[in-house]
Amino acid sequence: MELYRVLLVDDEEDIRVGISQKMDWTGLGFELVGEAENGKDALDLAESLRPDVVLTDIKMPFMDGLELCRILTERLPASKFVVFSGFDDFEYAKQAIQMNVSEYILKPINAVELTTVLQKLKEQLDRERTERQNAALLRSRYEESLPLIRGLFLTRLLDGRVPRNQVGELAERYGVVFTGKAFAAAIVHIGGDREHSALLIPTVQQLLEENLTLPECICRTFLYNDALALLAEFQQKEQVYTFIEALNRVCTLAESYLGYPLTIGVGAPCDDPADLPQSTAGARSALDYRSMVGRGQAIYIRDLEPGSVVPMTFGEGDERALTAAVKMGGEEEVRTEVRRLADRMTNRLKEANMPLSQCQLFFLNLLTCLLKMARDGGLKTEKVFGEDFTGNMQVTDFASVEELAQWCLDRCLNIQTGIRRQRTASAGRMVERAKDFIQAHYAESELSVEMLCEYLHLSPAYFSTIFKRQMGMSFTGYVTVVRMEAAAERLRNTEEKTYLIARACGYEDPNYFSYVFKRHFGMSPTKYRASSQNS
Numbered sequence: 366m367e368l369y370r371v372l373l374v375d376d377e378e379d380i381r382v383g384i385s386q387k388m389d390w391t392g393l394g395f396e397l398v399g400e401a402e403n404g405k406d407a408l409d410l411a412e413s414l415r416p417d418v419v420l421t422d423i424k425m426p427f428m429d430g431l432e433l434c435r436i437l438t439e440r441l442p443a444s445k446f447v448v449f450s451g452f453d454d455f456e457y458a459k460q461a462i463q464m465n466v467s468e469y470i471l472k473p474i475n476a477v478e479l480t481t482v483l484q485k486l487k488e489q490l491d492r493e494r495t496e497r498q499n500a501a502l503l504r505s506r507y508e509e510s511l512p513l514i515r516g517l518f519l520t521r522l523l524d525g526r527v528p529r530n531q532v533g534e535l536a537e538r539y540g541v542v543f544t545g546k547a548f549a550a551a552i553v554h555i556g557g558d559r560e561h562s563a564l565l566i567p568t569v570q571q572l573l574e575e576n577l578t579l580p581e582c583i584c585r586t587f588l589y590n591d592a593l594a595l596l597a598e599f600q601q602k603e604q605v606y607t608f609i610e611a612l613n614r615v616c617t618l619a620e621s622y623l624g625y626p627l628t629i630g631v632g633a634p635c636d637d638p639a640d641l642p643q644s645t646a647g648a649r650s651a652l653d654y655r656s657m658v659g660r661g662q663a664i665y666i667r668d669l670e671p672g673s674v675v676p677m678t679f680g681e682g683d684e685r686a687l688t689a690a691v692k693m694g695g696e697e698e699v700r701t702e703v704r705r706l707a708d709r710m711t712n713r714l715k716e717a718n719m720p721l722s723q724c725q726l727f728f729l730n731l732l733t734c735l736l737k738m739a740r741d742g743g744l745k746t747e748k749v750f751g752e753d754f755t756g757n758m759q760v761t762d763f764a765s766v767e768e769l770a771q772w773c774l775d776r777c778l779n780i781q782t783g784i785r786r787q788r789t790a791s792a793g794r795m796v797e798r799a800k801d802f803i804q805a806h807y808a809e810s811e812l813s814v815e816m817l818c819e820y821l822h823l824s825p826a827y828f829s830t831i832f833k834r835q836m837g838m839s840f841t842g843y844v845t846v847v848r849m850e851a852a853a854e855r856l857r858n859t860e861e862k863t864y865l866i867a868r869a870c871g872y873e874d875p876n877y878f879s880y881v882f883k884r885h886f887g888m889s890p891t892k893y894r895a896s897s898q899n900s
Contacts, residue, residue: 368396371489372416374407374433376425380474387650394487404428406439406875409841411437416444418486420479422754425835427877434466443493445486449474494807515539517586519596521746523550523589523682525642528689530705532639545583545598547634549605550645553593553611554652556626556660564594565623572622576615582608594648594652596641597627597690602634612663626661628652633667679706679730687731689779691738699777706898707770714766726761728769735776742784747777752825795821796835800843807847810873814840849885856894860879863890 368391375381381400390397398898399414401407405428406444407421419437451472456614464797467489468482490592521527527535536543549629553573555565570586570593577584583598612629621628632647646665684808690702710724736756739749746754763769802820806812817840833839838846848870855866869876882890 368654369394369487370398370414371409371420372393372399372401372411372414372442373397374404374419374421374425377400380400380422380449380472384474384479388479388483389817393480393483395483395492403541403877403880404433406432407433407686408436409839411441411760413457415441415491418445418447420447421449423448427740427874427880440826445656447482447486455579467896470813492572492841511540514680514816515541519585519587520589520594522594522595522638523645524642524683525645525678527639527681528682528704529685529709530637531682531687536638537819538688541585541885543598543638545600545781547599547602547604547636548638548641548644549597549599549608549632549634550633550648551597551608551629551639551663552645553587553595554628554630554660556628563591568623569593569619572619573615575672577608579604579607579611584608594645599634605631605634609663609665616662628655628660629663630655631663639682642682643678657758665782679727679734684730684734687734687777688738692742692784696778696781698780698879700774703770703774703777707766708767719762721766725760728758731773731897732756732758737779738780739783742780743787748783749776757763778815792831792835795823795828796832799832803844807844808869808871810871812844812871844871845881845885849882852878852882852890853893855888856890866890 371390373381373384374821375384375557381402385397385400388397395418398416399410401410403425404421407419412420419434421433423430430448434448434635437444437446446466447468447470448466449470449472450790467486470478472480488832503657518527518541522532531812533543553569555569557565557672566588569587573586573593573595577586577595581600582604585596587594587596597605599605600705612631616627616629619625625890629652630648630653632651634643635641635644651664651666651669654664657667658664687702687706689697694702710727713719714721714724723771735749736746739746749880760769763772798821799817802817803812806816814825829840832843851868852866855861855869859866861869863879867873867875870878872878872881879890882893886893888896
């Protein structure tokens with residue numbers, strides 16, 4: 366098993382050496398990954414080392430162990446903390462407990478006692494790791510919540526919020542096996558006032574499930590927004606009429622058993638589960654006719670709108686998939702997504718024997734999506750669509766689906782390139798603003814990444830990632846460099862006392878300033894000034 370990582374923090378070198386050499390780290394299941402002589406150094410190390418256990422003294426210069434534990438509890442909530450103290454002080458113990466400290470050990474540190482503490486911590490860490498990694502437990506918890514997750518998936522599917530290329534994968538993940546050759550959505554409306562209707566939903570769902578057992582037909586009933594919905598699978602589209610007859614029987618039973626009318630809107634069958642949003646729209650439209658046709662029955666949209674052709678639609682799922690490919694994918698992802706849309710158009714035109722002109726709504730929604738991406742990316746329309754673009758385009762401006770697909774691909778790639786340039790430029794501008802801010806405020810001891818991010822209106826996590834990528838060092842490291850360069854310049858060119866230079870460079874504690882300076886330049890401020898004057 367992987368060893369747990371330990372960070373040791375103590376300002377006394379002999380104690381650090383003693384602990385590091387006397388403990389059988391590997392035998393106990395640990396590895397000592399880092400040492401620090403004060404809390405501030407430990408914070409920097411913890412950011413990169415991510416220790417599982419922090420062993421720290423309480424009384425240290427620059428930052429004490431309790432303050433270190435308080436900060437790391439927020440940054441590394443899964444880590445365990447053990448504090449050492451040379452004082453049998455109950456107040457320290459109380460504070461340690463408040464800082465989520467696991468153990469409190471009095472100095473001098475006994476190797477046997479520390480071994481016992483580490484063994485105890487390992488057992489605790491093992492339990493936590495086992496719980497997180499226990500596949501059976503995770504599976505059990507997942508299966509307990511699976512009905513709810515499955516219902517949410519079906520709701521998103523009917524609403525068009527599942528990308529077409531993910532329908533099969535997500536359906537399999539949530540245990541929804543589509544075996545039919547045709548699919549239809551139905552929406553249930555319970556009569557009466559809203560309060561009683563909501564209370565009746567579980568009863569109506571049970572009534573539907575008990576009375577919709579049909580040959581060669583699979584019916585799924587689930588909560589859908591504020592109502593109930595059904596997803597029916599058939600082997601042939603004509604079986605929708607058998608489904609409607611069964612729904613009518615349930616409506617009759619509901620009137621008898623519950624005393625409330627049940628009206629069910631049924632959408633036209635489609636060939637692919639990804640097209641269920643169109644059937645759902647038909648089911649909603651069918652329910653709109655209930656005041657005209659009559660409540661207490663199943664209403665089929667094709668009975669009322671027999672000549673309607675289900676249009677080719679560019680839905681929310683399509684928009685999300687294309688936008689994700691352009692904004693976060695590479696060129697190949699964009700080509701794949703455009704190809705998928707083009708193939709879908711081609712198949713739809715062939716199946717319905719329709720001309721390209723019937724896809725005008727699809728094209729307008731696609732064009733709107735492209736315009737939104739360009740606008741959100743801060744791109745000029747003429748750079749994406751060309752100088753002569755007016756927005757007044759028709760799908761019939763293209764001779765074929767292939768020509769439309771190539772036009773769409775070119776625009777998507779234009780947007781992708783433009784967004785990447787904007788991101789690079791934006792990141793560069795953000796880092797330059799950050800550097801200017803640091804230069805203006807490095808003398809303030811309270812300067813922090815949170816303070817800077819409040820000024821930039823960015824989250825600290827995002828800023829830290831971008832800053833380190835651009836500068837090759839962390840915010841803290843860069844601030845230290847700026848402060849050290851300013852301090853060195855003052856030491857070379859002024860006769861100011863060291864403690865005044867320390868304060869002018871953001872260090873309230875002159876001893877800590879000297880410590881950082883020596884670590885940075887390899888010599889104390891006094892020696893640095895002397896060497897500069899002699900050179």
